[in-house]
Amino acid sequence: MDIYNFGKELIVEAGKFIEMRMTREFQIDSKSNPNDLVTDVDRETEQFLYTKILERFPDHLIIGEEGHGQNIQDTKGVIWIVDPIDGTLNFVHQGENFAISIGVFIDGEPYCGLIYDCMKRDLYHAKYKNGAYLNEHALLPAENISLNQSLIAINPKRVLGEETRSPFFKIMAESRSVRSYGSAALEFAMLAKGQISALLFLKLYPWDYTAGVIITEELGFKTSDLYGRELPLLSSSSVISGNPKIHSEILEYFTGDKRLYEYHEKIHDS
Ligand code: IPD
Ligand code: CA
Ligand code: CA
Ligand code: CA
Structure with a gap:
């Protein structure tokens, strides 16, 4: 399985992990200021993605919001750029309207992008120069409105x-x-x-x-x-x-x- 298909399966699996984890209590902390929240679920989901990616591709690099790879200095190799929960405030206050976001780059060039709206089960995905999709449906080109x-x-x-x-x-x-x-x-x-x-x-x-x-x-x-x-x-x-x-x-x-x-x-x- 190539990186793109592996990534698509992985992000859906991570979505299931978040859903399962939401049924149990989790801790909420603040980071840079009282409105900048992070939860156990953010950290655990990043760890989940990190472990699974490295299990399959030991030489890939991972940068994540919650701490992984933030010392990486150059863009050589395969880099997964991961936000385990984008929209943490929505996650905490609403229990929906958040997503997992993953961009993969090879030697600094875009390879694929994945955004998973876990609660809606909607996967947005694109492999460079191969079109963009919402689940299995091709998305339409941009309309040039002002x-x-x-x-x-x-x-x-x-x-x-x-x-x-x-x-x-x-x-x-x-x-x-x-x-x-x-x-x-x-x-x-x-x-x-x-x-x-x-x-x-x-x-x-x-x-x-x-x-x-x-x-x-x-x-x-x-x-x-x-x-x-x-x-x-x-x-x-x-x-x-x-x-x-x-x-x-x-x-x-x-x-x-x-x-x-x-x-x-x-x-x-x-
Ligand atoms: C935030 C969300 C939000 C944006 C903030 C981000 P997070 O990400 O994307 O829409 O306005 O600047 O930090 O912290 O929820 O992953
Ligand atoms: Ca954050
Ligand atoms: Ca974010
Ligand atoms: Ca985040």
Whole structure:
């Protein structure tokens, strides 16, 4: 079995693990601040994925939000970038609307992307240059609609600051309306399904976006940081993703805002 098919089976298995684990009590802790939660289930699911991947492919590397591989310095070899639960706040408060997200890269090049909405049993998947699918159904190419006809996804908490407010508020005002679902991976999945036309984040990590980028690029969507640069695999980034038209429309709101640019460079670690 190749890496792609192995990954598809594995992510569904990990979803079953989460469902089973939710029937028992789990501990909830906070990380960088009281609203940044992590549970035993996040950590155990990452460990589950880590163990299974290495059992099958001992020479592969794994980077995970909950600690695995965060010292990896270069992109040589096969790297699995894993978010065991994307949308932990939804997991804790709602018991749904979260996903497992896995992006696989070979020598820094995209290989496949997998996003599994465990509670809905929906698997979004794509192998590079082979189209993108929701379960067994091919997803349709991006529609080129503009910002003023679009629903866009933004995490409001991140953009309320003095430095960020102005361009983000202008973009929100120009859009048809704004949504915030609390899982970047599921927002990429909604982009892939055509339910929103763009997503916009001030700060995400590769485990939040790599699977989503691989899946949506298969459909003709474009992704970059706020300044049009390619997203990194080993450090945090801002993210704009959408059809090519809306992507370039949104980029324009960020050109020339020196204060935001300086703030942006300060909050990202590379
Ligand atoms: C979070 C979600 C959320 C985004 C946050 C991420 P987590 O991931 O993707 O939508 O706004 O920035 O940290 O911590 O639930 O895996
Ligand atoms: Ca987290
Ligand atoms: Ca995440
Ligand atoms: Ca997570």
